Amino acid sequence: MTSEMLLALFSIGATLLFLGIRRGLLLRTEREIRRCGATLAAERDALEAQANELEAMQAEIEAMKTRLAELSTDKLVLSRRSGKRIAATRRFIHEIGRHEPGRNHFTFRLAMAPGFTARPDAKAVVHPAIWRFANEAQVWASDFAAAQMLTRNIFHDGVGVTVSGEDADDKAPTGLEAGAGAGVGAP
Structure with missing residues (x-):
């Protein structure tokens, strides 16, 4: 090779x-x-x-x-x-008077006067927030006229409240109402 x-x-x-x-x-x-x-x-x-x-x-x-x-x-x-x-x-009950012999129990519906809060001289005696609920005045008086007069004396247009007297109820006192005092409250 x-x-x-x-x-x-x-x-x-x-x-x-x-x-x-x-x-x-x-x-x-x-x-x-x-x-x-x-x-x-x-x-x-x-x-x-x-x-x-x-x-x-x-x-x-x-x-x-x-x-x-x-x-x-x-x-x-x-x-x-x-x-x-x-x-x-819920309802607010405004009691006027108290149960005594000879007095009857009357109930009036209350409402805020229309346009009251818009008035410059408005002086509400009851807080405006309660008017979202039912309000009623429970009055102890001798007769309807006296009950209506007492209610309208306290609640009137000047303080922004209207009272409905046409539907006022005359109730006989019960044990609960007989012991109730005057004031504002909700049950």
């Missing part, structure tokens, strides 16, 4: 060795790329799952907000109904 042949064989061997090493490096790089691709695919799947969970949570939050708004509306309606019920059942 000649030196040229040896050189040719060496060149072919070196080329094959170089190609083998290059092929090994390419395979190793390809494995790294596949492993990175698999990791990235797993991370993408995890992110998609989290995004789906987030969308589901947002849908739940919106449903809860809607339900909360409905419950708030229901609460408002119920509290208004309750307030109206309380306002309708």
Whole structure:
């Protein structure tokens, strides 16, 4: 064998060795790329799952907000109904006189005079906030005319109160009313 042949064989061997090493490096790089691709695919799947969970949570939050708004509306309606019920059942009783033999019990409805608070000389003897509720004067007097006179003496347009005498009730005294004193109060 000649030196040229040896050189040719060496060149072919070196080329094959170089190609083998290059092929090994390419395979190793390809494995790294596949492993990175698999990791990235797993991370993408995890992110998609989290995004789906987030969308589901947002849908739940919106449903809860809607339900909360409905419950708030229901609460408002119920509290208004309750307030109206309380306002309708609460009444302020203004007692005049006391039970004595020969006196009868009369009840007059009271109301705030229309436009009274707008007048510059308005001097209410009773706080204006009580007029949201029913107000009545319970008067102990010998007869209707005396009861009406007593009531209109205390409650008149000058103090911003109107007295409804047409519907005055004449009640017989009961144990509760017989012990009641004069004053302003709510049951």
